[in-house]
Amino acid sequence: MMNIKKGSFMKNAIFTLFSFLTWVHIAHAETNCDAAKTFMSDMGENVISLLTNQSISDQERADQFRTILETQFNLKAIGKFVLGRYWKQASDEEKQSFLNLFKETTVATYASRFKDYTSEKFEIRGCQVEPDGGVIVSSQITRPNGQAIPINWKIFEKKGEMRVYDVILEGISMGITQRSEFASVIQNGGGKLSALNKALEKKIS
């Protein structure tokens, strides 16, 4: 009799503990999710106002875009990811110069890609906590012709600071496609990161 009671008490205690832990986990996840949404909507508004501001020069636009990249994205982690195993094989100088070129080509690509955007609307649609601890914030950009482009953002919080780690456009991860492209360029260049660096340099100039 005692045993059964004791057993059920233990069961209850464990159950209560687990529910509490789950609750803490969910509560934590929710704050994370909301914070990530706010982070993204602030950044989205920044970028849209920057891109649609016709009064600034292309140079200024690129500069401000670079600042956003540097402060809101974890460019080093992304650079490391897109290089895959070639990261470990490269020398420090090569890595440093790659990260720099990676940033500059990204600035050049997107500053020109969105040059003719005028009255785009950026909208946060929702968010979801991923098993790896990151948060996916889903958003969409609505173009003036009514076409909506879904964009998801992978965000991690580290030391109280949020950063973007991947951009997923219509289900296509920019990190993965870029990793594929870079791997092929490196392979065709004899397995050296310097080959990719040269190609990126050529692209900017």
Add this chain to the structure above:
Amino acid sequence: MNHIFAILLSFLLLTPSVRAQEDAYSYMDTDEHPGETLEINPQEREEVLNPPSNLEANLEDNDPLEPINRVTFGVNSFLDDILFDPISAMYVGVVPEFLRERVGYFLRNLSEPIVLVNNILQGEMQDAEDTLRRFAINSTVGLGGIFDVSTDLDIPYKREDFGLTLASWGFEEGPYIVLPILGPSNLRDTIGRVGDYGFDSINWWAYFTDDNAIYSYTRTGAQVLDAKSDNIETINDLKTNSIDPYVTFRAWYTERRRSLSSKNEGRVIETAQPEDDDEEDFEDDEY
């Protein structure tokens, strides 16, 4: 009947390559007894004998036909430049956006029965019901499909094709293939295209009434034009911003198809992760 045999044959061809790929992956995972796999299949033996630096990338890309594919890709780009792009540009220039959108919706509505067949083949009855309702509503209230009323009624278009159906049945992508004119594909999706062609009632209608073949051709032409004019900006953008457009197209196609496959619904996309050494102060790091 011959067509059916051709499809079956392609299935048989697809299966062994799937096996080889799975084995290779499990070899990558365990990494313990590479010697054992040597007897199992020649493809792996070759991979092991080849410089190991190519192993990972080869598995990731699955593009054994790359030399041929690159030639086809080049020919397609050339055709785009001299033929399709100018025609699309003319179409975009002459026909107002509103009308082009009507044409696009009309063509999409005509292909809705193919989506329905694939919904059923995948056993997705809710999707099948949605597709059926979309087709019924858009064909009537939407004036023969030129207006997408269903999307406003919260039944949005959801793309399905036989390539995705094969994926839901467990078939792997198979090697990447660049098709003449049609562009990026893979073995599974190429077979899928043949299947969808067979599901298309308009093709059957044209087949049995010889006089109507012209409608089928007209529609195919219109479909190509619609697709090209829709994506011309994105495609040119991809081409100019890429170091190696062939690889970029391959990566985009592969990722796009994976994201559309219902088998991957709710998948966690592998991304960069925060690590201890990825702070801005790069110079301080030791490797």
